Every structure is written in structure tokens, then in C-alpha cells.
Amino acid sequence: MNPAMTVVVLALIWAAITGTFSGLNLLLGAAIGIVAVLLLRKNLGPPRRFRQLRNAASLAALFLYELAASAVRVAIVVLTPDMKSALKPAIIAFPLSVKSDAEITLLANLITLTPGTLSVDVSEDRSLLYVHALNFGTREGLIADIAGGFEAKVREVYS
Amino acid sequence: MSPADALSLATLIALVMLGLALLISVVRIIIGPTLGDRVLALDLMTVIAMGFVGTIAIRTGLMLYLDIAIALALLGFLATVAFARYILSRAAMRKGDAP
Amino acid sequence: MIAAIAIYAGCILLLLGALFSLIAAIGVVRLPDLYTRMHAASKAGAVGGGLVLLAVALLCFDVGVGLRAIIGFVFLLLTTPVSAHLLARASYRTTDQLQMKMVVDELKTKGGPNSAA
Structure with a gap:
């Protein structure tokens, strides 16, 4: 998965956990996902096929x-x-x-x-x-x- | 037996079994003998407590309890990790004290 | 009709989960040493807690709540082996190995565990 895909998936998981799929909540999830990806970018492997x-x-x-x-x-x-x-x-x-x-x-x-x-x-x-x-x-x-x-x-x- | 009756009976039986499991794991926390055993029993206890809260969520129909269950699982994991690091650092400190 | 089947299936999952949790607790008390106890707590415990969460997912009839329960289940399966492994590693370095009843211990015969924490 490339970083953008990871952020999208993390945002969807966030929306699922918090239980509301509103736009604002998805944005919040994406923001948290971006922070997580930035923190972990060294450990993320090459893109998956x-x-x-x-x-x-x-x-x-x-x-x-x-x-x-x-x-x-x-x-x-x-x-x-x-x-x-x-x-x-x-x-x-x-x-x-x-x-x-x-x-x-x-x-x-x-x-x-x-x-x-x-x-x-x-x-x-x-x-x-x-x-x-x-x-x-x-x-x-x-x-x-x-x-x-x-x-x-x-x-x-x-x- | 109607579905509602079955559900109420099943949750009651599950609550009794999980309560029993909680009590049994307390036995291991008390008798030890090492810190590792106690931490292990505590970890198991948080998982069982999570199941207990989940069962209550089904029985009462209040799904807010599910959030408590998931938070409990997270807390149990973090507590066990912290305890494992504590056991390691305690051992390192003892080794440092010994001549 | 489908709702009734889901409820009966959820009841079975719930009872199985409670049973495995009970077995895990009995195992933690009955088994002779820390590592064998760890088998009971990490496997039976994770399956027990996980099955209860799956039962919640099946019985709540709500997509959001069900998803949350399933994510909780995955989370439980990811974290249980990590904590069991950490605890096993920490305990191996601190406890006296004479009280552990093992047939073979290759971790000891090959120069012991690495000392870096």
C-alpha cells in the first residue's frame, strides 16, 4: 500500500471505530492517519502488489x-x-x-x-x-x- | 424457546461463567509465586473483564458498554507491556547491585 | 427469521467465549509453571474474549457498532501474542530456571538469552 492509500484506510477505520461517517469525522481520521504515517514512514515497507x-x-x-x-x-x-x-x-x-x-x-x-x-x-x-x-x-x-x-x-x- | 428468552438465558449463563473465571484468576494473583505469574493472571483478568462488559452490553442493549470493553482491552495490553518492562529493569538493577 | 437465527448463533458464540475464558482461568491456576500457564492465558483467553466480541457484533444489529466490535476483535488478536511474548522474555531472564519443569531447554544450553533489553 502506498502512503495515500494507508491514510485513506486509516481514516475509514477511524470512522468505523467512532461510529460516524460524517465528513468532518473522516477529515479528523485522515489527519490522525497522516500523523501516524509520518511517524512510521521509515518502517513502512515498499508498495504491496x-x-x-x-x-x-x-x-x-x-x-x-x-x-x-x-x-x-x-x-x-x-x-x-x-x-x-x-x-x-x-x-x-x-x-x-x-x-x-x-x-x-x-x-x-x-x-x-x-x-x-x-x-x-x-x-x-x-x-x-x-x-x-x-x-x-x-x-x-x-x-x-x-x-x-x-x-x-x-x-x-x-x- | 423464543429468541428473546434464549438471549436472556444465554447472557445470564455467560455472566455466571465469566464471574467464576474472574474469581479463579484472582486465586493465581494471590498465590503468585512470581511477579510474572501475577502479571499474567492480571492480563487474563482484564480480557475476562472485557468479555464480562461485552456480555452486559448485549444483555442491556446499551452499546456504550462496548466502548468500555475495547478501552479495557487496550488498557490491559498497555499495563502488561509496562509490567514486562518493569520486570526487566528490576532484574537489570539487581544485577547491577550484586558485586 | 434471519434475525432469530442471528440471535441463536450469537448466543452460541457468547457461551463458547465464556467457556473458553473459564477454561483459560482454570488453566492459569492448574498448570504447573509460568510458560504453560502462558499457553492457557494467551490462546484460550484471546479466543474467549474474541468470541464474546464477535457475539456482540452479531447481536447488536447495527453496522457501526458491529464494525467496532470486529475491529476490537482484530485488535485483541494482534496485542495478545505481543504481551505474552514480552512477558515470557522478561520472565525468562529473571526467574530461577530450576523450578521450571522442562524436557529440553535449548535457550539455556546455547549460552543463554541475549543480554540486551
């Missing part, structure tokens, strides 16, 4: 499905009578193949809201993401799971 938007939508769909699955799985673990045997907590170092700040942030947030995993820390050279697993099976299985699922999708969105 349509294909990336479609990839982002498919990522969002996958995410909503995984979120529902993860909530159900946590609920099952919490409600098991002998919880100690259902738990095998571990912290695993996941080798990152995505490099930019935005990609790592997105991936870490996605990992936190998916079944059995929680991102804890990123190593200083940005090559490792430390992931806490609720029910640890094998190291290779967990890494392959993330690399083949979310990381591939995140890379598509930013490519």
Missing part, C-alpha cells in the same frame, strides 16, 4: 483455523484429570530463514497463537527463534511443522 494481498488473505485464513484448533487443544490439556502426563514442556531453538524485522515479528506472533507453541526470545544475530512447546514430541517434527506451515506462508507474503 495484488498477489501479495491474496497470499496475506490465505495466511489469515490459515491463522484463524489454527487459532481455533490451538484453543481447543489447550482446553483439552487443561481439562485432563492427570495433567502431569499430558505435559512435556520444552524450549526449542528454531532456525529462522526469514530475515527482516517485519517477517520475524509476524512469524513470532503467529507462532504464539498456534497449537502448543509460544515464542520466547530471538537470538541476537536473528538466526534463531526460541519457541516454547507445550507438548514436546521430537525436535525435527516441531521445526518441520513451523517451517513448512507459517514460515513458508510468511515468506510468500513478503516476497
Whole structure:
């Protein structure tokens, strides 16, 4: 999205949140949007193309499905009578193949809201993401799971 | 059961469950054992309280309550971020004191 | 007719949301250490609160209010993992790791977390 589009979208979101779509309110939203874009212009990436938007939508769909699955799985673990045997907590170092700040942030947030995993820390050279697993099976299985699922999708969105 | 009856029953049950959830999370805030546990329970409590206020918005039909719910979610997020930074800076200060 | 279906669906969403919130609270009390508790609070908690907001969006029959509720839902999903991650990171550097019962801890074996805050 270019900056002008961002301002328009921010103004529309502002109007939606405040609940009135009057001209004055839209102008106020646009003014706040311009301030936000000016403050953040260094962090805004290059313009998005349509294909990336479609990839982002498919990522969002996958995410909503995984979120529902993860909530159900946590609920099952919490409600098991002998919880100690259902738990095998571990912290695993996941080798990152995505490099930019935005990609790592997105991936870490996605990992936190998916079944059995929680991102804890990123190593200083940005090559490792430390992931806490609720029910640890094998190291290779967990890494392959993330690399083949979310990381591939995140890379598509930013490519 | 008519829709209005179902709605009033569902909101009542949801309020009872959310109230129970609030009480249970208070247990974790009291027993701790670390500051991190308490902050986590407080964060969960603000999310549950947000759900509680949202349920009240449905039950009374006053949608002003929704604004309170969203503001509560924002406040909970900011409070947790501030607490996390406080935990970090406290640890840094302790390390500085130790010889 | 459609309004009735929307109301019944909203009731189901509301009850599911309340149930997940309750499970999150039970999990935070029952689970053995901070990180496993964090799983319960960040996933079940976010889904619970989010479902209640979606129920509000479905039951208010007003476009402006519904949009606001959906934006609140998105906001909740964006902020919950950030706060969970920050708290996990801060706690890892401060708490004694002996009390955490973990099968493998690669964060410790590989020289510990980076010291920069």
C-alpha cells in the first residue's frame, strides 16, 4: 500500500471505530492517519502488489483455523484429570530463514497463537527463534511443522 | 424457546461463567509465586473483564458498554507491556547491585 | 427469521467465549509453571474474549457498532501474542530456571538469552 492509500484506510477505520461517517469525522481520521504515517514512514515497507494481498488473505485464513484448533487443544490439556502426563514442556531453538524485522515479528506472533507453541526470545544475530512447546514430541517434527506451515506462508507474503 | 428468552438465558449463563473465571484468576494473583505469574493472571483478568462488559452490553442493549470493553482491552495490553518492562529493569538493577 | 437465527448463533458464540475464558482461568491456576500457564492465558483467553466480541457484533444489529466490535476483535488478536511474548522474555531472564519443569531447554544450553533489553 502506498502512503495515500494507508491514510485513506486509516481514516475509514477511524470512522468505523467512532461510529460516524460524517465528513468532518473522516477529515479528523485522515489527519490522525497522516500523523501516524509520518511517524512510521521509515518502517513502512515498499508498495504491496495484488498477489501479495491474496497470499496475506490465505495466511489469515490459515491463522484463524489454527487459532481455533490451538484453543481447543489447550482446553483439552487443561481439562485432563492427570495433567502431569499430558505435559512435556520444552524450549526449542528454531532456525529462522526469514530475515527482516517485519517477517520475524509476524512469524513470532503467529507462532504464539498456534497449537502448543509460544515464542520466547530471538537470538541476537536473528538466526534463531526460541519457541516454547507445550507438548514436546521430537525436535525435527516441531521445526518441520513451523517451517513448512507459517514460515513458508510468511515468506510468500513478503516476497 | 423464543429468541428473546434464549438471549436472556444465554447472557445470564455467560455472566455466571465469566464471574467464576474472574474469581479463579484472582486465586493465581494471590498465590503468585512470581511477579510474572501475577502479571499474567492480571492480563487474563482484564480480557475476562472485557468479555464480562461485552456480555452486559448485549444483555442491556446499551452499546456504550462496548466502548468500555475495547478501552479495557487496550488498557490491559498497555499495563502488561509496562509490567514486562518493569520486570526487566528490576532484574537489570539487581544485577547491577550484586558485586 | 434471519434475525432469530442471528440471535441463536450469537448466543452460541457468547457461551463458547465464556467457556473458553473459564477454561483459560482454570488453566492459569492448574498448570504447573509460568510458560504453560502462558499457553492457557494467551490462546484460550484471546479466543474467549474474541468470541464474546464477535457475539456482540452479531447481536447488536447495527453496522457501526458491529464494525467496532470486529475491529476490537482484530485488535485483541494482534496485542495478545505481543504481551505474552514480552512477558515470557522478561520472565525468562529473571526467574530461577530450576523450578521450571522442562524436557529440553535449548535457550539455556546455547549460552543463554541475549543480554540486551
